[in-house]
Amino acid sequence: MSRMLEEIRQQPEALARTLSAEMRSVERFRRRLEKQRPRWIVLVARGTSDNAATFGRYLLEITTGIPVSLAAPSVTTLYDAHLDYRDTLVVAISQSGESTDINMVLERARARGALTLGITNERASSLATLAEHTFLVRAGKERSVAATKTYTGQMLVFYLLAHALGGGVKRADLERVPEAVEAALGLEDEVNALSERYTYMRNAVVVGRGLNYANALEFALKLMETCYVVAERFSSADFLHGPIAFVEARFPVFAFAPPGPTWTSISQTLEKLHNLHAEIITVTDAGNPEAAAKATRVIRLPRRVKEVLTPIPYIVPAQLFAASLAAQKGLDPDRPRTLSKVTQTI
Amino acid sequence: MSRMLEEIRQQPEALARTLSAEMRSVERFRRRLEKQRPRWIVLVARGTSDNAATFGRYLLEITTGIPVSLAAPSVTTLYDAHLDYRDTLVVAISQSGESTDINMVLERARARGALTLGITNERASSLATLAEHTFLVRAGKERSVAATKTYTGQMLVFYLLAHALGGGVKRADLERVPEAVEAALGLEDEVNALSERYTYMRNAVVVGRGLNYANALEFALKLMETCYVVAERFSSADFLHGPIAFVEARFPVFAFAPPGPTWTSISQTLEKLHNLHAEIITVTDAGNPEAAAKATRVIRLPRRVKEVLTPIPYIVPAQLFAASLAAQKGLDPDRPRTLSKVTQTI
Numbered sequence: 151m152s153r154m155l156e157e158i159r160q161q162p163e164a165l166a167r168t169l170s171a172e173m174r175s176v177e178r179f180r181r182r183l184e185k186q187r188p189r190w191i192v193l194v195a196r197g198t199s200d201n202a203a204t205f206g207r208y209l210l211e212i213t214t215g216i217p218v219s220l221a222a223p224s225v226t227t228l229y230d231a232h233l234d235y236r237d238t239l240v241v242a243i244s245q246s247g248e249s250t251d252i253n254m255v256l257e258r259a260r261a262r263g264a265l266t267l268g269i270t271n272e273r274a275s276s277l278a279t280l281a282e283h284t285f286l287v288r289a290g291k292e293r294s295v296a297a298t299k300t301y302t303g304q305m306l307v308f309y310l311l312a313h314a315l316g317g318g319v320k321r322a323d324l325e326r327v328p329e330a331v332e333a334a335l336g337l338e339d340e341v342n343a344l345s346e347r348y349t350y351m352r353n354a355v356v357v358g359r360g361l362n363y364a365n366a367l368e369f370a371l372k373l374m375e376t377c378y379v380v381a382e383r384f385s386s387a388d389f390l391h392g393p394i395a396f397v398e399a400r401f402p403v404f405a406f407a408p409p410g411p412t413w414t415s416i417s418q419t420l421e422k423l424h425n426l427h428a429e430i431i432t433v434t435d436a437g438n439p440e441a442a443a444k445a446t447r448v449i450r451l452p453r454r455v456k457e458v459l460t461p462i463p464y465i466v467p468a469q470l471f472a473a474s475l476a477a478q479k480g481l482d483p484d485r486p487r488t489l490s491k492v493t494q495t496i
Numbered sequence: 497m498s499r500m501l502e503e504i505r506q507q508p509e510a511l512a513r514t515l516s517a518e519m520r521s522v523e524r525f526r527r528r529l530e531k532q533r534p535r536w537i538v539l540v541a542r543g544t545s546d547n548a549a550t551f552g553r554y555l556l557e558i559t560t561g562i563p564v565s566l567a568a569p570s571v572t573t574l575y576d577a578h579l580d581y582r583d584t585l586v587v588a589i590s591q592s593g594e595s596t597d598i599n600m601v602l603e604r605a606r607a608r609g610a611l612t613l614g615i616t617n618e619r620a621s622s623l624a625t626l627a628e629h630t631f632l633v634r635a636g637k638e639r640s641v642a643a644t645k646t647y648t649g650q651m652l653v654f655y656l657l658a659h660a661l662g663g664g665v666k667r668a669d670l671e672r673v674p675e676a677v678e679a680a681l682g683l684e685d686e687v688n689a690l691s692e693r694y695t696y697m698r699n700a701v702v703v704g705r706g707l708n709y710a711n712a713l714e715f716a717l718k719l720m721e722t723c724y725v726v727a728e729r730f731s732s733a734d735f736l737h738g739p740i741a742f743v744e745a746r747f748p749v750f751a752f753a754p755p756g757p758t759w760t761s762i763s764q765t766l767e768k769l770h771n772l773h774a775e776i777i778t779v780t781d782a783g784n785p786e787a788a789a790k791a792t793r794v795i796r797l798p799r800r801v802k803e804v805l806t807p808i809p810y811i812v813p814a815q816l817f818a819a820s821l822a823a824q825k826g827l828d829p830d831r832p833r834t835l836s837k838v839t840q841t842i
Contacts, residue, residue: 189580190536192563197737211571215578217538219565223733224706225557228757232561234535251733353699353726360570375738380699380726387569387597387841391543392721395832411574415842426834486741488772495733496761 154294154376154483155473161466162332164289164299165306169324171288172310179267179283180314187315188239188265194221194255195243197493198297198368199269202304203243205364205461209308212361213317213458223251226258227496235264241311242268245292245300246492247275256280269307271300285310294484295491296376298469301368302331302462319458326455327462333453334466341467344431344447345474354379354402355393357386359415361458362406365465369404372472376483379475386412386419394419399427405445406464409438410457420444433464500640500722500829501819507812508678510635510645511652515670517634518656525613525629526660533661534585534611540567540601541589543839544643544714545615548650549589551710551807555654558707559663559804569597572604573842581610587657588614591638591646592838593621602626615653617646631656640830641837642722644815647714648677648808665804672801673808679799680812687813690777690793691820700725700748701739703732705761707804708752711811715750718818722829725821732758732765740765745773751791752810755784756803766790779810 191210193203200220207218221240225231240259242252247270257280260266268281271289278284287303306327313319348354354373358366363385370383384393386405397403403423407416417440423430424444434441435451442448449467451460476483537556539549546566553564567586571577586605588598593616603626606612614627617635624630633649652673659665694700700719704712709731716729730739732751743749749769753762763786769776770790780787781797788794795813797806822829 189583190563196734200734200737208568208571208575211568211579212575212577215580217536217565217579217581217584219563222554222557222706222709224709224731224758224761225554228706228761229554229558230757231558233557233563234561235563237535238563360568360574363568363570371738375741378742378744380728380742382726382728385570388542388546390841391546391839392717392832392835395721395834396724396726397834398724411576412570415570415574418841422834486738488740488743488768489738493737495736495764 152294152473152483154296154298157292157294157299158469158473159335160290161299161302162328164303165331166328168288168303168306172285172307175285176310176314183314186265188216189237191216191218192221192235192238192240193218193243194223194240194252196249196252196495198301198371199243199245199304201364201368201371202301202308204367205305205361206308208361208363209312210315210317213312213319214315216315221255223255226255227251232262235259235262238264240264240266242277242281243304244277245271245297247272247277248492250494251496253277253280269304271303295486295489296372296483302465305462323456323459327459330453330455330463331466334451334463336452337449337467338470341449341470342474345471345478348402348475349478351379351402354381354404356381356383356404357389357419358406359386359412361461362408362412362464365406365461365468368465369468372469375486375489376472376476377479377481386416389419390422394422397423397426397428400429402429402431404431407432407434407438407441408457408460408464413438433467498640498819498829500642500644503638503640503645504815504819505681506636507645507648508674510649511677512674514634514649514652518631518653521631522656522660529660532611534562535583537562537564538567538581538584538586539564539589540569540586540598542595542598542841544647544717545589545591545650547710547714547717548647548654550713551651551707552654554707554709555658556661556663559658559665560661562661567601569601572601573597578608581605581608584610586610586612588623588627589650590623591617591643593618593623594838596840597842599623599626615650617649641832641835642718642829648811651808669802669805673805676799676801676809677812680797680809682798683795683813684816687795687816688820691817691824694748694821695824697725697748700727700750701735702727702729702750703735703765704752705732705758707807708754708758708810711752711807711814714811715814718815721832721835722818722822723825723827732762735765736768740768743769743772743774746775748775748777750777753778753780753784753787754803754806754810759784779813
């Protein structure tokens with residue numbers, strides 16, 4: 151069994167541990183924020199952590215009303231610009247806490263008056279030292295190059311940050327997340343059987359919208375790095391603004407399709423894809439029976455949760471799919487060619 | 497000849513017209529901003545206009561130090577969140593000025609206290625009515641579904657906005673842009689000859705960084721919508737954080753490689769790609785002789801300009817390439833299957 155699959159299975163326990171162990175830091179940070187509420191939030195990250203940041207962006211804007219920006223690191227690291235970060239909370243997200251460029255952006259922001267927070271899986275990392283406050287993802291050491299448990303851990307920490315900012319995210323709701331993930335892991339056999347159909351898939355598209363848009367980015371990244379599939383990723387709305395032109399009959403499109411505010415938009419895209427005879431694979435739950443109507447294949451989450459809580463359980467079958475497809479293709483998802491666990495960029 | 501190619505060739509004239517006709521609006525807006533300088537800028541757009549916005553984000557942050565965010569429209573249109581846009585300049589960018597979701601975000605932002613600016617090619621559009629201020633892209637009617645002259649026109653308007661915000665962008669410099677584009681159009685025969693090699697290309701990657709990152713997004717979009725190539729787009733740094741794993745020998749990677757602050761980062765990525773025996777096609781100019789060393793093919797701009805001015809001339813050979821490749825493949829870039837000129841999303 152791959153380490154990736156082992157780590158996927160560790161997620162319920164890792165999430166429960168993070169939730170119980172980090173509440174004290176969260177309450178402390180909440181008191182700090184009551185004295186100095188940020189007017190803007192900037193998130194800075196790369197790779198899977200950047201996908202978690204994209205989720206955080208939607209969650210924080212929707213629940214707190216504070217505008218959020220995803221930082222462009224090169225503005226600081228290559229162009230040496232001096233951004234006005236007064237009244238701003240700058241959050242750096244990094245599994246290892248050792249990304250040179252991410253740490254540089256955080257350090258510069260702190261020097262220029264930003265309130266800084268680090269989100270990392272490594273307590274003794276540079277990031278944890280550089281940031282004024284730290285939230286730890288307590289996922290345990292991540293050994294697979296393909297990040298899984300730190301992605302869901304980082305997403306959970308964003309719920310805690312929304313809570314600290316008064317965003318109405320309830321702890322009681324969050325406590326249902328680990329069990330929803332446990333239930334999603336029960337899809338493993340079904341997903342294994344499904345993945346076989348895609349053994350020779352070379353291209354794919356993954357779409358999502360709103361809170362699940364980040365999952366489209368993350369699923370596509372997993373397909374690229376562990377299965378070597380050229381996987382495009384789009385918001386279901388952006389996909390209609392040009393890229394859909396390349397879709398031919400049987401072109402595989404994976405769609406995150408929870409019930410709730412995004413369904414009308416997603417269904418508009420699926421309708422067009424259906425008319426193009428695309429192969430549509432939806433990830434959904436019992437609350438959205440319509441998501442099966444236009445789909446070639448459906449992955450249905452066994453446990454229904456509120457839409458705001460769907461992103462963590464919804465990525466689980468996608469992680470299982472990538473691990474299984476890598477195995478079908480005879481690839482090692484723990485050591486993709488060309489990659490190493492910590493990527494240094496400037 | 498396709499309308500797309502006609503419109504590509506109209507760019508020097510369109511840019512010169514926009515530059516001379518819009519200076520009065522720009523000066524008026526500049527006086528308005530002196531009384532009420534925004535602390536934060538939010539850009540909202542889709543498709544090619546969103547790519548221009550991505551350029552605008554880098555340009556405005558680098559030249560003015562004001563943090564910029566690219567809006568996630570669904571936060572407003574689907575989740576009905578109330579974002580705190582006080583002290584914020586919200587800029588909507590739309591060729592037609594008739595995008596439902598973009599206009600809704602702008603309207604809501606204005607109601608909530610934002611200073612609003614519309615950037616559009618259509619003087620009589622809904623966007624021009626909804627926004628407090630309007631900058632017109634005076635590209636003339638755009639008939640091809642594949643946007644070209646409005647993309648460079650929108651980029652030019654972002655320089656004007658940076659100027660209005662006191663960002664040190666000089667009019668004398670901007671006046672050299674149309675002639676640099678005219679010189680770039682001289683590459684047409686060379687690009688036609690080059691494109692033949694890629695007639696059967698199904699996949700590609702386009703990378704850029706910093707001010708030319710938006711061009712990577714735009715070139716990939718043109719390859720997707722006019723040539724039906726599954727074209728991925730990445731910052732050259734993000735590409736190393738996972739996706740590079742799918743690159744095999746001869747995989748085509750197009751790279752915007754101007755001299756200046758981003759070259760060290762781009763060259764790090766090209767070095768890795770070279771070792772993987774990828775097919776590397778660089779877009780560069782005489783100021784960066786190193787950009788040829790690792791490349792399979794080089795497109796060299798004939799006129800050298802300051803790095804901050806490279807994005808407009810650098811997209812021109814990419815536009816020519818897409819138009820030419822569509823012709824090689826027997827496709828009509830003016831009417832891609834599935835698409836219409838104005839795409840409505842929510």
